[in-house]
Amino acid sequence: xxxxxxxxxxxxxxxxxxxxxxxxxxxxxxxxxxxxxxxxxxxxxxxxxxxxxxxxxxxxxxxxxxxxxxxxxxxxxxxxxxxxxxxxxxxxxxxxxxxxxxxxxxxxxxxxxxxxxxxxxxxxxxxxxxxxxxxxxxxxxxxxxxxxxxxxxxxxxxxxxxxxxxxxxxxxxxxxxxxxxxxxxxxxxxxxxxxxxxxxxxxxxxxxxxxxxxxxxxxxxxxxxxxxx
Numbered sequence: 001x002x003x004x005x006x007x008x009x010x011x012x013x014x015x016x017x018x019x020x021x022x023x024x025x026x027x028x029x030x031x032x033x034x035x036x037x038x039x040x041x042x043x044x045x046x047x048x049x050x051x052x053x054x055x056x057x058x059x060x061x062x063x064x065x066x067x068x069x070x071x072x073x074x075x076x077x078x079x080x081x082x083x084x085x086x087x088x089x090x091x092x093x094x095x096x097x098x099x100x101x102x103x104x105x106x107x108x109x110x111x112x113x114x115x116x117x118x119x120x121x122x123x124x125x126x127x128x129x130x131x132x133x134x135x136x137x138x139x140x141x142x143x144x145x146x147x148x149x150x151x152x153x154x155x156x157x158x159x160x161x162x163x164x165x166x167x168x169x170x171x172x173x174x175x176x177x178x179x180x181x182x183x184x185x186x187x188x189x190x191x192x193x194x195x196x197x198x199x200x201x202x203x204x205x206x207x208x209x210x211x212x213x214x215x216x217x218x219x220x221x222x223x224x225x226x227x228x229x
Contacts, residue, residue: 002028002048005078005211006069008059008113011038013182014132015082017200021208022080023047030072032057059083059109065116072120078211079117080130083109084151088143098146106150111157114172118165126169128211131158132203133174135226155222162220171219173210177203178226198227 005022009015011033019029023046031039036055043051057068069076085105089095110131121127133155140148155174162172179185181197206225209215 002026002050002075003077004028004030004052004072004075005080006030006032006054006072006076006117007080007082008032008109009082009084010042011035012082013184014180014200014203015080016042017204018080018082018207019046021201021204022078022211023051025208025212027078027211028052028075030054030068030076032059032068059113060104062112062115065112066119069113069116069120074120074124076117076120077124077126078128078130079113080207080211081110081113082132084132086147089146090143091145095143095145099149102146102150103153106147107153107157110154114157114161118161118170121170122165122168127171128215129158129161129170129172130207130210131172131174133158133176133222135176135178135224137176138222158222159220166219171210171215173215173218173221173223175203175206175210176222176224176226178224178229181227196227196229198225198229202227 005027007019010019010031028050030052032054033039039053054068058064087098131154134151136144136148137151137155158172158174177198179197181199203225
């Protein structure tokens with residue numbers, strides 16, 4: 001049976017693209033999202049057999065993450081965590097209210113999921129974890145303090161975890177997208193030059209590379225994938 005890659009947010013724009021890219025490489029997938037019906041449709045449309053559907057998992061709950069990882073069995077060899085959240089707001093105009101939601105959606109979910117996944121990966125002596133950061137985590141623009149701080153926490157988590165487990169055959173990396181070309185972003189920014197945005201499929205190919213043997217020497221990397229922005 002093929003190794004399993006767990007994709008969170010698999011019913012979303014980026015998660016679906018990641019699932020398609022990984023299935024094309026022969027991975028068996030564990031698809032995680034709140035929308036069970038959308039996951040079932042995706043699993044049925046993907047090439048390969050034995051894809052798992054994990055619906056309704058609260059990734060802010062450490063025990064729920066542990067249970068979801070246990071459902072994948074000992075074959076778990078890759079994780080691509082696309083779940084996150086975005087909020088804008090100036091600090092002087094109520095921006096503080098976004099801090100807890102942004103940290104819960106972006107940093108806490110990553111920490112819970114990676115901690116849960118490390119147990120079977122350490123037992124097997126192999127694995128690759130991929131988080132989604134943001135270019136704003138490197139240099140935050142005005143109005144994105146809560147979001148950028150949370151994503152910066154994701155990057156520090158990736159760096160530290162990569163150091164902790166690199167001797168055990170486990171790699172931990174992050175992708176740093178710019179603006180992702182999604183219907184939601186197009187609706188929010190109708191006058192933007194979308195040709196400069198990064199497509200979900202481009203991010204998905206980068207994630208698939210980080211899970212592949214071709215990236216066996218890559219860990220602790222914060223990889224910008226920004227399209228033409």
